[in-house]
Amino acid sequence: MRPASQTKATTLLRIARKGPVRARDLDDAGIPRTYLKRLCDRGLLEQVDRGLYRLADAPVTELSSLAEVSKRVPHAVICLLSALQVHGLTTEAPHAVWVLIDRHARLPKIASPTLEVVRASGGSRAHGVETRVIDGVKVQLTTPAKTVADCFRFRRHVGLEVALAALKDYLRKRKGSIDALVDAARADRIYAFMRPYLEALA
Numbered sequence: 001m002r003p004a005s006q007t008k009a010t011t012l013l014r015i016a017r018k019g020p021v022r023a024r025d026l027d028d029a030g031i032p033r034t035y036l037k038r039l040c041d042r043g044l045l046e047q048v049d050r051g052l053y054r055l056a057d058a059p060v061t062e063l064s065s066l067a068e069v070s071k072r073v074p075h076a077v078i079c080l081l082s083a084l085q086v087h088g089l090t091t092e093a094p095h096a097v098w099v100l101i102d103r104h105a106r107l108p109k110i111a112s113p114t115l116e117v118v119r120a121s122g123g124s125r126a127h128g129v130e131t132r133v134i135d136g137v138k139v140q141l142t143t144p145a146k147t148v149a150d151c152f153r154f155r156r157h158v159g160l161e162v163a164l165a166a167l168k169d170y171l172r173k174r175k176g177s178i179d180a181l182v183d184a185a186r187a188d189r190i191y192a193f194m195r196p197y198l199e200a201l202a
Contacts, residue, residue, distance in 0.1 A: 145183070
């Protein structure tokens with residue numbers, strides 16, 4: 001490679017070390033998108049989905065798929081079974097990445113990983129969202145309290161058994177306060193349904 005080309009390739013690899021790279025990320029750095037194919041051909045990058053790339057030797061963790069989804073769908077909030085996994089409230093690895101999007105948002109189109117999508121609006125959509133950095137990507141996800149409340153709200157999707165197990169773990173592992181749980185349940189308008197289970201276990 002010529003010196004200028006080498007510099008752009010080095011810059012692209014430096015960007016990729018921070019986490020998954022979208023083709024549009026190169027525009028800000030002034031790097032032609034053809035460099036993505038060049039570095040893939042050299043075995044330094046790999047394409048994980050349409051328009052999404054990562055270092056070929058990047059360590060893949062069980063949470064890497066959450067970073068990939070957040071990079072592709074920045075408005076999505078990781079929730080339910082995926083958020084339970086992040087918060088240590090389940091021992092099961094979800095078969096898909098669960099995301100919460102606004103009721104009027106367009107359905108994300110991602111070939112991989114598989115998505116499970118639920119919708120909400122207003123306080124139910126905005127309450128109890130925190131940000132974490134996973135594989136160099138800012139990931140929005142529901143707090144432990146909101147995750148448990150969501151499991152009750154979306155029990156037809158995940159099952160009441162999952163919601164009850166999450167509630168037990170939340171209380172046993174002291175992942176948050178009772179007040180936070182009540183606030184989240186009220187934001188989800190599920191408190192009346194959830195209250196008997198909470199009183200029985202608290």
